Each structure stands twice: as C-alpha cells, then as structure tokens.
Amino acid sequence: MRYDIEGGGGPQNQLLHRKMPLKNKSIFSGALFQYLEENKKWRNRFLFIPDSYNINYYENKQAHDRGLHPKGTINCAGYRVLTSMEEYLELLNTSLPGVKAKVGSSPFLKCATQFPLILWHPYARHYYFCMVTEKEQQKWNALFQDCVRHTNNGLPEECKVQTPAFTDAVRLYRQTHGHYGTWDMMCGMPPQILANLVMETLLPEMRDLITPKLKGKMHERQRNWMLISDAVYGLVQSQTQAQYEAVVQSCEAGRPALETTIRTDMDQIITSKEHVCSKIRALVLPKAEKLLKVSIQPYISSILDALMEPTSRGFFEVRDLFFRELVDMSKNLLNDGNKEKLGEHMEKISMLAFHPVKMQSCYEKVETLSLEGLQQRFDVSSPSVFVQRAQILMREQMDDAVYTFEQLLHQSLEGQEREDLCKTTQRCQDRVIKKFDYDSSTVRKKFFREALLQIFIPYMLKQLSPSCSELPRFQELIFEDFSRFILVENIFEEVVLHTVMKDIMMAVKEAAVQRRHNLYRDSIVLTNSDPNLHLLGENPPIDWAEEYGGGQEEVDGENAGDPEAQKRRRMKQVVSMIQIEGNASVLPNESCLEVPTVDNIPEEEAELEKGSPPCAICNLGYVSTNFAHLDFAIFAHSSLQNCSSSD
Known part of the structure; x- marks a missing residue:
C-alpha cells in the first residue's frame, strides 16, 4: 500500500507481455511404456500434457479421445527427472537408512528398454x-523437465501481497527451527509447500518409528516405505489444502478493515516504524558491517561471476534461437x-517459448551453474533454485519477444503486398532484437541482485541473531494499534538487507559499466521509438492459421454432436509430435507401439511367502493419529495476516 501511495519506478519493459x-x-x-506397481508389469500408456503441465496418463489414445477420465494425474512439483537406474538407486538408498540397494545387485525393477x-x-x-530410442528419451526428458519447471513455479507473481506474505511466513518458520538459506522444496502451490514443510519434520520421526518394523526383502522394504511415505504425504496435503483455503478466506474477509486502518494512519505508522528502525539500526549496524567486511565482501565478486556466466549464455541462446527461427522463416518466404505460408510459420513460432524440445538448448546453458565450495558456507542447498528461476525468466523473455514480433508484424502486414513480406519481416525482427537486448539486460541484473540477496541475507541473519537477543524489547516502542503492521523481526531483516544491498548494487553496476555479458548501464534508457507499441498488447490473440491459412477443420461425423470432443479437436498442441529420426515406424502421437512381448520382460520374483508379515502400509493407523506437526501450519497461516499488513 505504501508503494501504491508513494509510487515507485524502474526501467520500463520494451517488449510486450502476453497474459494468457x-x-x-x-x-x-x-x-x-509405464511400469505399473499394482501388477509389476510394463504397459503402453497414452500421456496427455495440458496447459497446466500436469501429466495425465490413459489406457490408450482412444480413451483420451472419448473424454474418459485419466488413469492418473501427476503433479510434477517437487519431482526430479532421472535418466538412469543408477541415479535412482542412489537417491533411493538415502530415503531409508540401513537399507541399501547396490547397483550390481538384483535391481529394484527391470526396465523394458535401456532408455x-x-x-x-x-x-x-x-x-x-521407458522409451524405444535414446533420441526419444531425450525429447521426453525435455518435456518432463518443463513440467517440473512450470509446476515448481506455483506461486503467482501477480499477487503482490499474498505471495510475499506466504513466502515470508514459511521462511520465518524455518528460521525459527534453525533452517536458513534456500530450500529446494519451496515448490508448487501453497498447500503443497505447507505439506513439504510438514514432511520435513514428520518424515525423520516416522522413519525412526516405522523402519524397524519393516519386514521382507530389501526391495520389498524399500517399496513399502515409498507406499507409506506417499500415503502420509497425501493425508498431509489434504489437511493443508483445507486449512490454507480457510485461512485465506478469513484473511480476505478482514482485508478491507485493515486497508482502511492503514490508509487512515499511514503517516503515523511510517513515523513509528522509522523511530523503531533507528533504534534497531543502532544495535545491529556495527555488527552487520563487521560481518559484511569479513565474511561477505570477499565473495561477492566471485559469486556474481558464477551467476553471470551461465545465465548470460542461456539468454544469448534464447536470442540466437529466436533469430534462427525468424531467419528460417524468411528463407522459406x-x-x-x-x-498462407507466413501463417503456417507464425503459427509454430508463436508458441516457441513453450516448446520444451526447442528451448532445451537454452535451458542446458544455465544448468552448468555451480557455486563450487560456497554452497556450504552460505547454506545454499543446491544451485537448482537459481537455475530454475533463470530458466523461467528465459522462457518469459522468449515469449515476450515472440509476442512483440507477432503484434508488430501483424500491424505491418495490413495493406502490404506479397513481395514486401521479407522486408517487413526483417524490419520487425530488427526492432524486436534491439528491445530484447535491453530487456534481457534489465531482467538479468534484477536476477543477479535477487540471487545474491538470497545467498547472503539468510547467512547474515543466522550469524547475527544470537548477538541480537535484545530485539524483543523494541516491541514495547510500538503502539498497540500499530503492532499488527510493524513487526520487529521484519525491521531487523530490513536493516540487514540495506547493509549488504549497497555492495550488491555496486558489484552489479560495475559489471554493467564494463559491459560484461552485454549488460547495459542503469543510466542507459532505450529511446521509446514505438510510442503506440504497448497499445498493441491490448489486442486479442492472433490466430495465424485461421486468419492467413484459411479453412476450418472438418469435424468428424462421429463427434459432430459432442461439444467436448470438438473442443479437444480444436485444442492446438505446442509440440505437434515427437519425431524420431531414422525410425519410420513411429506414428504421430504413438511414440511406443503395442508391446507383444511384454510378458517376456523379466520381473522380480514373488515378494511374500505364506506366513510373511503384512505390508507395512497397514501400520498407517499411527500416522492418522499423529498430526501434531500440522499445528505449525496454523502458525504459518496466521503469519500471513501479520506479514501482509507489514508489506
């Protein structure tokens, strides 16, 4: 609300942004091929990935075309995509201490193919x-990685109050339990994140209690443990979902009264906050500056370099891919x-940012990001948090560039003759590339600043908190009427942030002054040569196939009266098909044909003999009565109200 009242600014984006x-x-x-746990067999499955990026799997393509419910749906948030059984066994061994599966021993399951x-x-x-060929595996891997990347990014950025308040609540809770730094499981929608937070505490206790009771062979115990963990995770998610929705409704109901109070007393609130801030600054600043000089400043430059190199190469690859696609289109024109040909090409280019196979070369550039020995020093669990964030930004930049090009080209084509197509395309391309370079610099500089803050701030808070035990007494300086809007913990973090922010800004600014990785200086403002460009962003989406390709698709007589079937037929697919070079027998949408010899695939021997103990999943009665850990979720939810007020 303070931002709304006082205003704020920054470099204006030159590219248009597509909302949907x-x-x-x-x-x-x-x-x-999919392995079925219930009968321990490999079967052919038809997978459909909608715009939600959830993976729906069906018995076959006919079941999908008839509109039947899928056999199952995979929400990929929090998942990792593995391409070998060795990787999988390594992770599996860490899930159940004392139960180790060796790579050379009898495998957990035997794959239908080597891919x-x-x-x-x-x-x-x-x-x-499993896939038939290595190339097919690589392309499905790109698709699955994109599903994980998209679903991990589940917190809506357009929610300027609720999203930061929620992330602050989760972070503050973890900090009170000694967990500072980045967290790999901060992924998915809020109820999923809360469930991950519960499992972080519950799983080790559950493991200690249940592991001694697991009986049977090594693989059997591992499989039973996974079933137990999955069942508990489902129960936790159902409770966090219900509780989160209830608290959000409560917060929304109380929001108008809070806004009225804040707007009425904004001046007094700011004055009170500044008074408390000056007192906390006097206590914290000397200690923070000493810590900054000794433990932070020597590493800023090296960490910034580690971030800039792969991230910039990824953005350059996005630029090159966009340029190559347009050059190919111009050659064909x-x-x-x-x-008509232009419409065909533009129909494909319009979804370039969401084509995971084509974008994979861009994503791979940033996957080389490594913080080397600095991870342990600054409590960075892994670079994956920064890698996925950079990849999301790269996809957004690509789509912004494509959308801007679409709008400029469509506007320029009105009244143009056929022989002018290539020249028109070239002019629009040059304008968009220039805007892309400017926006790419702005986005990367912001990303570098935010990444450095994510690395340094938790470390500084962890080091300073023990020496700042006097902070609670400053709560007495805040009027009771303002205690919901001014939080001592937030002011403490704000002081720490301002301490290190100057050095971070200076480091990024210096990199821009030196034009490293084509970063622009902050003083450079691109002349707005398209004053009416942003008006084009309000235009309806362009259907290139319909507008320039002509002709509607004929509706199958069998589905002529079924509106849902017609809707599925009209739904356009970003990746029309995965083509396997040199494999003419692979049909569209059928990357694996029926498997006549599936019964010949070696399976594991019978698991339980007569008289063996029942599966450990039967012991879940313990879990259903032991949800005291969910109490913290209420704390996190209630923090939403306080954090949103202070924000």
Whole structure:
C-alpha cells in the first residue's frame, strides 16, 4: 500500500507481455511404456500434457479421445527427472537408512528398454517410464523437465501481497527451527509447500518409528516405505489444502478493515516504524558491517561471476534461437512468399517459448551453474533454485519477444503486398532484437541482485541473531494499534538487507559499466521509438492459421454432436509430435507401439511367502493419529495476516 501511495519506478519493459499465452493450447500427447506397481508389469500408456503441465496418463489414445477420465494425474512439483537406474538407486538408498540397494545387485525393477525416465520425489510416489530410442528419451526428458519447471513455479507473481506474505511466513518458520538459506522444496502451490514443510519434520520421526518394523526383502522394504511415505504425504496435503483455503478466506474477509486502518494512519505508522528502525539500526549496524567486511565482501565478486556466466549464455541462446527461427522463416518466404505460408510459420513460432524440445538448448546453458565450495558456507542447498528461476525468466523473455514480433508484424502486414513480406519481416525482427537486448539486460541484473540477496541475507541473519537477543524489547516502542503492521523481526531483516544491498548494487553496476555479458548501464534508457507499441498488447490473440491459412477443420461425423470432443479437436498442441529420426515406424502421437512381448520382460520374483508379515502400509493407523506437526501450519497461516499488513 505504501508503494501504491508513494509510487515507485524502474526501467520500463520494451517488449510486450502476453497474459494468457497457452489459452486453448496443450503441450504434448504421446505414448510410451509405464511400469505399473499394482501388477509389476510394463504397459503402453497414452500421456496427455495440458496447459497446466500436469501429466495425465490413459489406457490408450482412444480413451483420451472419448473424454474418459485419466488413469492418473501427476503433479510434477517437487519431482526430479532421472535418466538412469543408477541415479535412482542412489537417491533411493538415502530415503531409508540401513537399507541399501547396490547397483550390481538384483535391481529394484527391470526396465523394458535401456532408455528409462524416472520421476523421483522425496515424499510422493515415484513413476517409471521407458522409451524405444535414446533420441526419444531425450525429447521426453525435455518435456518432463518443463513440467517440473512450470509446476515448481506455483506461486503467482501477480499477487503482490499474498505471495510475499506466504513466502515470508514459511521462511520465518524455518528460521525459527534453525533452517536458513534456500530450500529446494519451496515448490508448487501453497498447500503443497505447507505439506513439504510438514514432511520435513514428520518424515525423520516416522522413519525412526516405522523402519524397524519393516519386514521382507530389501526391495520389498524399500517399496513399502515409498507406499507409506506417499500415503502420509497425501493425508498431509489434504489437511493443508483445507486449512490454507480457510485461512485465506478469513484473511480476505478482514482485508478491507485493515486497508482502511492503514490508509487512515499511514503517516503515523511510517513515523513509528522509522523511530523503531533507528533504534534497531543502532544495535545491529556495527555488527552487520563487521560481518559484511569479513565474511561477505570477499565473495561477492566471485559469486556474481558464477551467476553471470551461465545465465548470460542461456539468454544469448534464447536470442540466437529466436533469430534462427525468424531467419528460417524468411528463407522459406523467399522461395514461396505468400501469406498462407507466413501463417503456417507464425503459427509454430508463436508458441516457441513453450516448446520444451526447442528451448532445451537454452535451458542446458544455465544448468552448468555451480557455486563450487560456497554452497556450504552460505547454506545454499543446491544451485537448482537459481537455475530454475533463470530458466523461467528465459522462457518469459522468449515469449515476450515472440509476442512483440507477432503484434508488430501483424500491424505491418495490413495493406502490404506479397513481395514486401521479407522486408517487413526483417524490419520487425530488427526492432524486436534491439528491445530484447535491453530487456534481457534489465531482467538479468534484477536476477543477479535477487540471487545474491538470497545467498547472503539468510547467512547474515543466522550469524547475527544470537548477538541480537535484545530485539524483543523494541516491541514495547510500538503502539498497540500499530503492532499488527510493524513487526520487529521484519525491521531487523530490513536493516540487514540495506547493509549488504549497497555492495550488491555496486558489484552489479560495475559489471554493467564494463559491459560484461552485454549488460547495459542503469543510466542507459532505450529511446521509446514505438510510442503506440504497448497499445498493441491490448489486442486479442492472433490466430495465424485461421486468419492467413484459411479453412476450418472438418469435424468428424462421429463427434459432430459432442461439444467436448470438438473442443479437444480444436485444442492446438505446442509440440505437434515427437519425431524420431531414422525410425519410420513411429506414428504421430504413438511414440511406443503395442508391446507383444511384454510378458517376456523379466520381473522380480514373488515378494511374500505364506506366513510373511503384512505390508507395512497397514501400520498407517499411527500416522492418522499423529498430526501434531500440522499445528505449525496454523502458525504459518496466521503469519500471513501479520506479514501482509507489514508489506
């Protein structure tokens, strides 16, 4: 609210932003092998990935086309995509201490082919797939990685109050329990994140209690443990979902009264906050500056370099991919330059940012990001948090560039003759590339600043908190009427943030002054050569196939009266098909054909002999009565109200 009243600014984006890029789109559909836990067999399954990026799997393509419910749906938030059984066994061994599966021993399961893909999760069920060829595996891997990347990014950025308040509540809770730094399981929607927070505490206790009771062979115990963990995780998610929704409703109901109070007393609130802030600053600043000089400043430059190199290479690859696609289109238009062909090419280019196979080369550049020996020093669990954030930004930049090009080209084509197509395309391309370079610099500089803060702030808070035990007494300086809006913990973190922010800003500014990685100086403002460009962003989406390709698709007579079937037919797919080079027998949407010899695939021997103890999943009665750990979720939820007020 203070931002709304006082205003704020920064570099204005030059590229347009598309609000609903995947409307009436799906990502991909195709078939592959899936391992079924219930009968321990590999079967052909048809997978459909809609714009939600959840993976729906069906008995076959006909079941999907008839509109039947899927056999199952995979929400990929928190999952990792593994391409070998060795990787999987290594992670599996860490889940159940004392029960180790050796790579050379009898495997957990035997793959249908030598090209597996495994979806692994620390708490939820694992999924096993196989492909026919290595190229097919690589392309499905790109698709699955994109599903994980998208669903991990589940907190809506447009919620300027609720999202920061929620993330602050989770972070503050973890800090009170000694967990500082980045957290790999901060992924998915809020109820999923809360469930991950519960499992972080519950799982070790549950493991200590249940592991001694697991009986049977090594693989059997591992499988039973995964079933137990998945069942508990499902129970936890159902409770966090219900509690989160209830608290959000409560917060929304109380929001108008809070806003009225804040707007009425804004001046007094700011004055009171500044008074308390000056007192806390006098206590904290000397200690923070000493810590900054000794433990932070020597590492800022090296960590910034580690972030800049792979991230910038990823953004450069996005630029090159966009340029190559437009050059290919121009070459084709030279040979057969008509608007029908242009419509065909633009229909494909319009979804370039969401084509995981084509974008994979961009994503791979940033995956080399490594913080070397600095991870342990600054409590950074892994670089994956920064890698996925950079990849999301790269996809957004690509879509912004494509959307801006679409709008400029569409505007320029009005009244143009056929022979002018290539020149028009070239002019629009040059304008968009220039805008892309400017926006890319702005986005990367912001990303570098935020990443450095994520690395340093938790470390400084962890080091300073023991020496700042006097902080609670400052609460007495805050009027009771303002105690919901001014939190001592927030002011303490604000003082620490301002201490290190100057050095971070200076480091990024110095990199821009030196034009490293094509970063622009903050003083450079791109001349707005398109004053009416942002008005184009309000135009409806362009359907290139319909506008320039002509002709509506004929509706199958069998589905002529079924509106849902017609809707599925009209839904356009970002990846039309995964083509396997040199494999002419692979059909569209059928990457794995029926398996006549599936029964010949070696399976594990019978698991339980007569008289063996029942499966450990039967012991879940303990779990259903032991949800005291969910009490903290109420604390996190209630923190939403306080944090949102202070924000």
